[in-house]
Amino acid sequence: MGDHGLHFVAMACSLRRGSYTRAIADTLDELAPDDVAVEVLSSLGDLPLYNQDVEDIGVPAAVAALAVEVTLADAVVIVTPEYNHSVPGALKNAIDWLSRLSERPLEQKPVAIQSASPGLLGGARAQEHLRQILSAVDAVILNRPQVIVTQVAAKVDAQSGMLRDRETRQQVIRQLQALAHLARSSRSRLIQNHDVDAWSHCG
């Protein structure tokens, strides 16, 4: 990957080994544009539940590691199941932790959302909550194309643990292209901002 390559990180938000969201996350690198690498982050299950008393003692190592990964990434892909019409507690917990750190890893970070469920609705309602939560941490949320994977059990290959459904793969390819575009324009925007700031400091 050359100078202009992009580095994305992906969160698989159901914690079981062999989960569908993990399978989708594992397929992203293959489906991303040539100059985009996608790395799947460590399990969100490694994080403790957020507790200010714990935070006051010191940010837990797993949280700090996640924060570094997100901070260094050009964009984040969140692959989530839907639990009770919303996101899993584990995903909310991870975002809560990240929102507490002074470097604010998700602020102005381009984020794409993918959801999957064995049922007919594909986690669409979890996406709505997640969008509101990400807005609160000032992420730059990709609106479209949406990736909502309905009846996911038939779309993942149990053997290989990879997403195989042709139509879903096409949709993921389109979303990752759009995310790469958003990440590039956000990066140039941040550089422009920086110039403006530098200039004003000299004024």
Add this chain to the structure above:
Amino acid sequence: MGDHGLHFVAMACSLRRGSYTRAIADTLDELAPDDVAVEVLSSLGDLPLYNQDVEDIGVPAAVAALAVEVTLADAVVIVTPEYNHSVPGALKNAIDWLSRLSERPLEQKPVAIQSASPGLLGGARAQEHLRQILSAVDAVILNRPQVIVTQVAAKVDAQSGMLRDRETRQQVIRQLQALAHLARSSRSRLIQNHDVDAWSHCG
């Protein structure tokens, strides 16, 4: 407490010791009607993050204990802070666990919501998400009176760790009365349902 007394349980949803939601939860028993006892549940921080692999091995002891408490209660009071426009991961995690158990502890369970924040909005947005989540588990949600505690730091007594703001206490009293009424009518409804079922089984 006599035969007609009610037993409520309260969840304090920020995990730090000395939290505002804990202070409010600790005050509920004092503010409840004479024939209602309110017990504050063990910390939601004792629960592991939901993971189906863990569930498949066996429901963790802390989850089972929570489920029993909720199942036996006549109603639940959830006292929550707002994190990033939604509920804390710890609260969502607890509900996710409860929703997986075959006895479905929250199904048809009367639930009242209280939120608090040091800021101006008092956690009102967290209440909206929580309502949707509780609807998904088929809880019977008390709509009114709402308890939204703004600028909570000034309303809790640091010394005693109790809610002291007069107006807020009045509002909590009204909500607990309404919840007691809802719990009583739900109980009689369940008894009626049971009769209907029994009758049909004899048909």
Add this chain to the structure above:
Amino acid sequence: MGDHGLHFVAMACSLRRGSYTRAIADTLDELAPDDVAVEVLSSLGDLPLYNQDVEDIGVPAAVAALAVEVTLADAVVIVTPEYNHSVPGALKNAIDWLSRLSERPLEQKPVAIQSASPGLLGGARAQEHLRQILSAVDAVILNRPQVIVTQVAAKVDAQSGMLRDRETRQQVIRQLQALAHLARSSRSRLIQNHDVDAWSHCG
């Protein structure tokens, strides 16, 4: 319909003639329990957009007529499409008007939600917004069974303008039974409340 019969009203929330939500609403009376009659309300398109200046002059006739229908009904069934991940403006406008009237027609009124769309998600996201809105007016919202009609074009008979899909009809039947049960228990609860009040006034 005898003394113990129930009277439901249904709102079809897309305004075009021959809409899918109208077709579903028109089928409800046929699918309701024997002792429940379902009347489809006049078009929500007859209502002006809510404007306090208009309200101050006098409640428009179409609003007053809707309010009377809702007030007299034992329960309401809202059949809605999804526009831009939420409810149509016309439905929100109707609820806004009803919420302004001193008799508060939706307060403590049992309400069931049905949504339909030509797409894969069946309006599930509109249901989430609608639940929050109905909670704000203190309606008694039926959580389950949910009626989410995906790919509705294939499930309505264009000739007769009626819902014909067998599985969807079964789901509607189950929901109307649950709504009848909720309406009956709410009615008895209201009567009990009334007694309590009467008693306390004599105290």
Add this chain to the structure above:
Amino acid sequence: MGDHGLHFVAMACSLRRGSYTRAIADTLDELAPDDVAVEVLSSLGDLPLYNQDVEDIGVPAAVAALAVEVTLADAVVIVTPEYNHSVPGALKNAIDWLSRLSERPLEQKPVAIQSASPGLLGGARAQEHLRQILSAVDAVILNRPQVIVTQVAAKVDAQSGMLRDRETRQQVIRQLQALAHLARSSRSRLIQNHDVDAWSHCG
């Protein structure tokens, strides 16, 4: 206003004359950066309720006029009250109409949200719904700074019909600056996109 000036449009979403949201909208031009002009759009009350039968005959003149205004604007400011925990029907109706037009006026359009209420919560819950709705039409939503005007009656000058509260005015100034920045970077992004397209067409 020179070549580099920006043109914003503002929607006042409560329809009564002399509304608070109208007062805030009327103050925006004064509070905007020097090279930004803010024009308040005609009343959303001029639009009919969305009805596909009407659309099939022809887009109503008031809808077409609104669409042109939004399309030509560099950004949109939506100033809304909260009705029943959500946006007014009139605002939702306007967005529904705009979403139907082939030119998609709100797509990739920078949008800032302001809410106001006489109560303590300032319309914060309406903002949450509005964000989801705007995401559905692929608007570019400004996350921060938020403008949530609590207890608005005391912050508007009844005589002049303008926003006078000093702190709120500062917050609005900051938001309009951020919106101008977002509009400029979106514009350059669109130009870059166009270049890429032109190039690929020559390939």
